[in-house]
Structures are given as structure tokens and as C-alpha cells.
Amino acid sequence: MARFKLTLEYDGTPFYGWQKQEDGPSVQASLERACEALDGAPVLVQGAGRTDSGVHALGQVAHIDLTRNITANKVREALNHHLRPDPVAVLEAEDVDDEFNARFSATKRHYLYRIIDRRPPLTLDKGQAWRIPVALDSDAMHAAAQALVGTHDFSTFRDTQCQAKSPVKTFDEIRVSRLGEEVQITCSARSFLHRQVRSIVGSLAEVGLGKWNARDFRAALEAAKRARCGPVAPAAGLYLVAVDYPADASKN
Amino acid sequence: MARFKLTLEYDGTPFYGWQKQEDGPSVQASLERACEALDGAPVLVQGAGRTDSGVHALGQVAHIDLTRNITANKVREALNHHLRPDPVAVLEAEDVDDEFNARFSATKRHYLYRIIDRRPPLTLDKGQAWRIPVALDSDAMHAAAQALVGTHDFSTFRDTQCQAKSPVKTFDEIRVSRLGEEVQITCSARSFLHRQVRSIVGSLAEVGLGKWNARDFRAALEAAKRARCGPVAPAAGLYLVAVDYPADASKN
Numbered sequence: 352m353a354r355f356k357l358t359l360e361y362d363g364t365p366f367y368g369w370q371k372q373e374d375g376p377s378v379q380a381s382l383e384r385a386c387e388a389l390d391g392a393p394v395l396v397q398g399a400g401r402t403d404s405g406v407h408a409l410g411q412v413a414h415i416d417l418t419r420n421i422t423a424n425k426v427r428e429a430l431n432h433h434l435r436p437d438p439v440a441v442l443e444a445e446d447v448d449d450e451f452n453a454r455f456s457a458t459k460r461h462y463l464y465r466i467i468d469r470r471p472p473l474t475l476d477k478g479q480a481w482r483i484p485v486a487l488d489s490d491a492m493h494a495a496a497q498a499l500v501g502t503h504d505f506s507t508f509r510d511t512q513c514q515a516k517s518p519v520k521t522f523d524e525i526r527v528s529r530l531g532e533e534v535q536i537t538c539s540a541r542s543f544l545h546r547q548v549r550s551i552v553g554s555l556a557e558v559g560l561g562k563w564n565a566r567d568f569r570a571a572l573e574a575a576k577r578a579r580c581g582p583v584a585p586a587a588g589l590y591l592v593a594v595d596y597p598a599d600a601s602k603n
Numbered sequence: 604m605a606r607f608k609l610t611l612e613y614d615g616t617p618f619y620g621w622q623k624q625e626d627g628p629s630v631q632a633s634l635e636r637a638c639e640a641l642d643g644a645p646v647l648v649q650g651a652g653r654t655d656s657g658v659h660a661l662g663q664v665a666h667i668d669l670t671r672n673i674t675a676n677k678v679r680e681a682l683n684h685h686l687r688p689d690p691v692a693v694l695e696a697e698d699v700d701d702e703f704n705a706r707f708s709a710t711k712r713h714y715l716y717r718i719i720d721r722r723p724p725l726t727l728d729k730g731q732a733w734r735i736p737v738a739l740d741s742d743a744m745h746a747a748a749q750a751l752v753g754t755h756d757f758s759t760f761r762d763t764q765c766q767a768k769s770p771v772k773t774f775d776e777i778r779v780s781r782l783g784e785e786v787q788i789t790c791s792a793r794s795f796l797h798r799q800v801r802s803i804v805g806s807l808a809e810v811g812l813g814k815w816n817a818r819d820f821r822a823a824l825e826a827a828k829r830a831r832c833g834p835v836a837p838a839a840g841l842y843l844v845a846v847d848y849p850a851d852a853s854k855n
């Protein structure tokens with residue numbers, strides 16, 4: 352038995368989310384089918400984060416245990432072969448210690464949210480960004496967002512279905528920056544509540560539109576009440592970019 | 604009767620190309636349907652370039668004549684409404700003189716070709732770039748490509764179905780640059796032969812792979828024989844980025 356760490360990219364559009372579902376396709380089920388085709392026996396694929404339906408990944412991480420004696424390179428090649436035509440790619444496979452756990456060993460998670468603020472509908476970016484038909488003030492969004500940094504009760508930005516024991520989380524960093532007709536929001540934390548990023552982005556959009564000011568945003572956070580959250584941003588703009596682990600996780 | 608210049612973005616994937624076809628969907632037919640819904644009578648949509656099946660546009664240009672008395676802003680809004688759900692967007696509509704012709708007034712056309720050189724299959728960029736599973740030497744590609752600049756007989760890089768009277772064209776500029784795991788090729792000329800960019804990119808890829816050197820590339824151009832062309836690059840990586848016109852084309 353050998354454990355492998357997988358770094359994954361996927362287009363979340365056709366999936367009901369990361370997690371296996373009874374009623375529809377999931378990224379986890381796609382991967383488990385590919386792993387079983389490779390290993391000849393059922394394999395559990397454990398991910399670092401359970402992305403929602405329609406959410407994308409540029410660097411999701413998962414771990415698997417295989418019984419076959421096989422190199423990490425061959426694991427990557429074989430899984431990419433068996434994953435076709437699903438829009439899931441294994442970017443990297445690495446040999447790791449049995450203690451490595453994609454979910455519990457993670458020290459930081461990085462997300463990106465893409466907003467395109469233009470009036471015409473999206474074509475090439477459809478399903479991969481949130482279109483807002485009015486120009487956003489990205490500087491005001493960035494300034495307001497800094498209230499999130501540090502340790503807070505994030506109840507305002509937490510989905511009512513969230514299973515986490517505590518609404519208290521520590522936010523390391525959040526940046527809002529403009530690239531042409533696109534506003535990119537990047538943020539990092541050890542872990543996130545359910546729909547926390549989309550709840551924050553939807554509320555920051557209120558700031559960008561001039562409906563809220565930085566004080567309104569801070570007051571919404573400090574109220575620690577779900578009712579104070581702005582509209583939740585759609586899944587299509589969200590990307591799990593990377594997951595960090597302690598430096599000694601890899602065997603190489 | 605008033606003439607409008609339209610700047611268009613589209614995802615070429617579901618289309619048989621720009622030009623109206625008997626047997627499948629085209630960008631031109633999508634636009635003509637939307638224009639007829641707006642104007643109440645058949646409208647001819649004339650484009651600057653006839654992009655092939657699967658080729659995208661970030662800034663294709665077309666012109667139309669409408670009988671209705673309507674502002675340019677309303678033309679854009681109404682066409683975007685009627686185009687739904689087709690992946691075609693009118694980025695801009697402008698009032699222009701009756702002498703303006705999207706095809707014949709154009710002074711320069713700008714193309715982009717995206718190659719992603721990585722082993723894992725594409726997910727989010729599927730249909731929007733050419734994946735080459737081996738690392739390319741983009742500097743060698745850029746150096747070789749400079750042989751194209753100036754006026755040449757481009758028979759080597761011309762599709763056998765090309766209808767142009769002469770294979771002689773003037774290439775203004777070509778750049779090959781790397782952005783992370785992506786190699787971008789941008790080029791500009793007054794006009795192009797059929798499949799000229801894809802023929803050039805496919806041949807430059809041979810240089811990037813080390814199969815051809817800069818001398819081989821120059822010799823292929825100078826031979827002026829279609830048989831000397833490398834493999835033609837796939838449509839999915841090609842984007843018509845912009846079309847230039849004399850400064851006085853717009854009425855505003």
C-alpha cells in the first residue's frame with residue numbers, strides 16, 4: 352500500500368460539486384472511477400476542500416492509497432487516461448508518507464474569485480466568471496475587505512447549512528485587484544466555512560457598486576448574523592487555487 | 604437606413620465558422636437572426652474576417668444596415684438580448700458612414716494563438732488553446748518567426764482551398780512569448796491567406812519542439828510550396844483579436 356498526493360485541476364461546470372452524490376456526477380466519483388480502473392479495487396479519494404457545484408479548481412489536492420506497485424509519474428499518466436473525457440486533470444502525483452492527509456494536513460487554502468464587470472454577456476468566459484453589468488470600484492472593495500484579516504466570528508459569511516463546529520476563523524490575506532475588465536479577489540486562510548468566499552464576494556460587490564461603504568461592510572462582519580450578508584456570489588467565478596502543506600509532506 | 608459597426612466577441616466552439624452554412628450553425632447566421640428580430644426585415648451582416656470552424660474572436664468587426672431609427676447603444680443592447688443563448692456578444696456598436704465596410708476598409712488584422720505546453724489534458728481551457736505535451740522553446744520560435752516579417756510569397760502557409768488571387772502578403776509583426784505554462788503567438792497584417800496563421804503556428808511548433816531550426820523554417824517559407832508546411836495547428840487556439848480602420852471611420 353502506497354499513498355499518493357494528487358494536485359488537480361477541474362472545470363466544475365458539469366459536476367454537482369466535489370463530493371460524491373447519489374443523484375449526479377461529482378469530481379470525487381470521477382476520480383474514484385479512474386483510480387479503480389488503475390488499481391483494480393475500490394479506492395477512496397480524499398480531497399482538501401469540498402468545492403460546491405460549479406466551483407472550479409486550479410490546484411485542489413487529494414490523497415489516495417493504491418495497492419499496485421507503481422511510480423508517481425505512472426499514477427498521473429494512468430489517471431489522466433482513465434479520466435477522459437471528464438474535465439478533470441491530475442497535474443501532479445507525488446509519493447507521500449502515510450501520515451499525509453489532504454484535508455487534515457493542510458496549513459493554508461488559497462481561493463480566487465473572478466468578476467467581469469461589463470454590460471455585454473460573457474462568451475468565452477461563460478461559466479468561469481461572474482458578470483456584473485455595472486463598473487465596480489475595486490479600490491473601495493479592497494479597502495473594505497481588509498476588515499476581514501485576522502480572527503473573527505464569520506457567522507455573517509457562513510451558509511446556514513455549514514457543518515463547522517465554530518464560526519470563528521482566521522483570515523490571513525485578501526486582495527482585490529483589477530486586470531482590464533476583470534476584478535480578481537484572492538484570499539487565503541487555514542480553512543474556510545461553507546460558502547464563506549462567495550458570501551464575502553457578494554457583500555464586497557455591494558461595496559464595489561456603491562450600495563455599501565467600508566463601514567457597512569465592517570458592521571455586517573461584526574454583527575455576526577447571517578441576515579446581514581449581501582447576496583451570495585455565484586459558484587462559476589470561484590476557483591480553489593492551491594493548498595499548502597508542511598514542507599516535509601512529500602517523500603522526495 | 605443607417606450603418607452600424609459592431610465589435611464582436613465569440614466562442615467559436617459550437618459554430619461551423621463565421622460564414623453562413625447550409626448544414627450547421629454559424630456566427631453570421633446567429634447575428635443575422637438577431638438583427639432580423641430587431642429590424643423586422645432580413646439584414647446582411649458583413650464581417651472583417653471569415654473565421655474557420657472552432658476559431659474564436661475577441662474583437663471581430665462587422666457592419667450592418669438597419670432601417671429602424673435607433674441609437675448605437677440600443678442596437679448593442681437589443682442584439683445582445685436576441686443573441687441569447689448563443690455565445691456571441693456585441694461589445695460595441697457605433698454609428699458609421701455608409702462608406703464604412705468591415706472587410707474592405709480594414710487596414711490591419713490582429714490574431715492571437717494560444718499554446719499550452721503541458722502533459723496533463725486541458726480542463727478549463729479545453730477548446731480554447733492547443734495543448735502540446737512537450738515543453739516548447741518559445742525563444743527559438745520567436746527568433747525563427749522573424750523571417751516572416753515583410754512582403755513574401757506565403758504559398759507554404761496557405762491552405763489549398765484559399766480563394767485569394769495572390770499568395771503575396773505583407774506581414775507587419777509576429778511575437779512569440781511565454782506566460783507561465785502558456786506560449787502566446789501574436790501577429791498582425793493588413794490581410795491573411797486562408798489558414799495562414801494556423802499553418803505558421805504549426806510550423807513554428809516544429810521549431811519549438813526542436814524538430815526544425817530557424818534555417819529550416821526560413822527555407823520552408825522561401826520554398827513557397829504547400830508541401831513544405833508543418834502540421835496545421837488546430838482551430839481551438841486561434842483568436843481574431845482586433846481589426847483596425849482609418850481613424851475617421853466612426854461618425855462620433
